[in-house]
Amino acid sequence: MSQKESLQALTREELIELIGLYSKNWLAMDGVWFQSVERKSGMEEAMYHDAEAWKSFTVIEARRIKQFLQLPEKAGLEGLARALSFRFYANLNRDEIHIQGNTLLYRTLDCRVQAARSRKQMELHPCKSVGIIEYSGFARTIDERITCECVSCYPDVTDSTCSCAWLFTLQP
Incomplete structure (x- = not known):
């Protein structure tokens, strides 16, 4: 049986469970490479490579999600x-989203990465x-008019009720 046939044979519940497994595997790989660089060359070097990877990956991920959801150019x-x-790790972390006027507050309440490191x-x-x-x-990438600022995120934690918080503003 091919991989495509194997996936098609799964129930809805099994597919949802598999998405969770894939998400955990992706996050584990992200952590494994980071910790490898961290052990060998230190946190500063690991953070440099993490930033370089995210510059590209976040745009790729957003474009694919935008296309999948068929969002308009100015979403x-x-x-x-x-x-x-619909982000790859969205089903792993507990989060909340609040939209008020021209802002969106995104808060990660429980972060799997920080919990594992702790x-x-x-x-x-x-x-x-x-x-x-x-x-x-x-x-x-979702909408070029949206800007983002950090409200709270390690090491600058200003809100102890969450792991991190980000404020997105839709500019006119």
């Missing part, structure tokens, strides 16, 4: 909200600098 905050919920007694991932690249690039 606005509603389009961004839909697209954020469990392993590792320094938390200083993800703010990479998050700015990731979320700004993602939003701009």
Whole structure:
């Protein structure tokens, strides 16, 4: 049986479970390469390569999601909200989205990456600098009028009720 036939034979529930497995595998690979560089060359070098990877990946991911969801060129905050919920790790982290006027607040309530690093007694991932690249690039690809700013993200935590928070603004 081919892979395509194997996938077609799965039930809806099995496909949803498989998506979860694929998401965990993707996140594990992201962490494994990062930690390899971190161990060999230190956090600064690992963060450099993380930023370089996210500059490209976030745009690729956003374009594919935008096409899949058939979002218009100027998808606005509603389009961004839909697209954020289809990101590869969206089903792994607990998050919330609030739209008010021309802003969207995206909060990750529980972050699988930070939880794993804490469990392993590792320094938390200083993800703010990479998050700015990731979320700004993602939003701009969904709608070039959307800007992004960090509200709270390690190491600059200003909101202890979540792992990170990002404010997206639809510019006129």
